[in-house]
Amino acid sequence: MKILETRTAPNPRRVRIFLAEKGIPMTYEDYEIGNLKTPEFTALNSFQRVPVLVLDDGTAISETMAICRYFEAIQPEPALFGQGAKAQAIVEMWNRRVELNLLACVAQAFRHLHPAMAKLEVPQVAAWGEANKPKALEALEKIDAALAASRYIAGDTYSVADITLLVAIDFMRPARIQRPENLKNLARWYDDVQARPSAKA
Amino acid sequence: MKILETRTAPNPRRVRIFLAEKGIPMTYEDYEIGNLKTPEFTALNSFQRVPVLVLDDGTAISETMAICRYFEAIQPEPALFGQGAKAQAIVEMWNRRVELNLLACVAQAFRHLHPAMAKLEVPQVAAWGEANKPKALEALEKIDAALAASRYIAGDTYSVADITLLVAIDFMRPARIQRPENLKNLARWYDDVQARPSAKA
Numbered sequence: 001m002k003i004l005e006t007r008t009a010p011n012p013r014r015v016r017i018f019l020a021e022k023g024i025p026m027t028y029e030d031y032e033i034g035n036l037k038t039p040e041f042t043a044l045n046s047f048q049r050v051p052v053l054v055l056d057d058g059t060a061i062s063e064t065m066a067i068c069r070y071f072e073a074i075q076p077e078p079a080l081f082g083q084g085a086k087a088q089a090i091v092e093m094w095n096r097r098v099e100l101n102l103l104a105c106v107a108q109a110f111r112h113l114h115p116a117m118a119k120l121e122v123p124q125v126a127a128w129g130e131a132n133k134p135k136a137l138e139a140l141e142k143i144d145a146a147l148a149a150s151r152y153i154a155g156d157t158y159s160v161a162d163i164t165l166l167v168a169i170d171f172m173r174p175a176r177i178q179r180p181e182n183l184k185n186l187a188r189w190y191d192d193v194q195a196r197p198s199a200k201a
Numbered sequence: 202m203k204i205l206e207t208r209t210a211p212n213p214r215r216v217r218i219f220l221a222e223k224g225i226p227m228t229y230e231d232y233e234i235g236n237l238k239t240p241e242f243t244a245l246n247s248f249q250r251v252p253v254l255v256l257d258d259g260t261a262i263s264e265t266m267a268i269c270r271y272f273e274a275i276q277p278e279p280a281l282f283g284q285g286a287k288a289q290a291i292v293e294m295w296n297r298r299v300e301l302n303l304l305a306c307v308a309q310a311f312r313h314l315h316p317a318m319a320k321l322e323v324p325q326v327a328a329w330g331e332a333n334k335p336k337a338l339e340a341l342e343k344i345d346a347a348l349a350a351s352r353y354i355a356g357d358t359y360s361v362a363d364i365t366l367l368v369a370i371d372f373m374r375p376a377r378i379q380r381p382e383n384l385k386n387l388a389r390w391y392d393d394v395q396a397r398p399s400a401k402a
Contacts, residue, residue: 059291061287063294063301066293066297067290069290071290073286074286075291089270089271093262101248108304128328128329139248142248146247
């Protein structure tokens with residue numbers, strides 16, 4: 001079993017943190033983000049994205065959350081997608097909220113404004129990149145408000161939604177979006193989650 | 202238990218089809234898409250989106266996939282997220298691929314180009330709307346290629362990924378993206394899935 005990834009990209013980092021929290025060792029192969037269109041890589045993932053998990057039987061699983069859920073299924077503890085129907089729904093709700101309203105916006109700002117992405121994001125639409133910055137800030141305010149009521153974003157237990165949030169916030173740096181200092185609940189949460197050993201994965 | 206939704210919007214339709222496949226009856230309350238910013242609605246979902254599932258204990262679950270997974274957990278049959286770690290990962294992979302590479306692109310074309318969305322999508326960036334049309338077509342080609350090998354998109358069993366794909370394709374009409382006639386596997390799949398009683402939900 002191995003994972004093909006791009007070391008510096010945010011989605012592979014989500015998987016590495018997830019596996020670190022589970023205590024699952026893994027073999028990683030690093031691919032340059034510009035080298036995902038080769039026939040060999042395309043045969044593993046026709047959508048030409050990282051990460052890709054290759055199982056011992058040759059099955060290739062792409063999509064970050066599909067990979068994480070595979071490991072949740074084969075090693076349920078510690079539960080990172082919640083336990084029980086209601087808690088699982090709340091984790092999924094928060095993971096999706098963070099993905100769709102924060103991580104996606106940060107990624108769009110990065111992809112449409114950063115000169116290094118000009119060859120990969122065609123066409124770069126600068127006005128769309130800029131439009132995503134206030135969207136990301138609005139999401140951060142809602143997340144800060146939610147963190148007034150609980151230690152972690154989906155309740156009092158650390159979950160995959162915290163992983164997505166940590167990675168999204170750290171991705172704001174290359175996307176040149178500054179975390180507002182007045183978001184004190186978010187700051188408290190960030191210091192807490194960022195201090196976990198898994199954050200270095 | 203009830204679901205707050207906007208009858209004509211694609212994500213609520215995903216939930217209605219899902220529940221029809223499960224045979225779960227539901228009470229729906231229809232909200233105008235422009236009326237999601239009221240204090241009452243915001244108290245249920247701070248991100249001001251439909252659908253929202255309100256449980257009998259008052260818990261509000263938003264995000265389409267969180268709602269679907271809640272019902273998968275309380276009524277596992279028929280399994281729409283797959284059975285077993287590997288099959289579940291493949292369903293999640295395809296559901297994500299369709300969401301991120303097709304449904305999201307169709308939605309962006311609709312939101313950034315349709316005059317009816319001018320008040321909801323601020324700013325509308327027409328160049329970004331246009332940029333999404335070839336992205337959607339590229340995803341359709343990859344999906345068509347995958348459908349050469351299996352009856353449904355995630356294998357030989359109908360799944361939530363087929364629901365996402367059906368809704369995405371039907372959403373292409375208001376987004377003014379035409380399904381290419383040369384995609385014969387996709388056409389065969391569409392006729393098959395669209396004929397299920399759940400497609401009318």
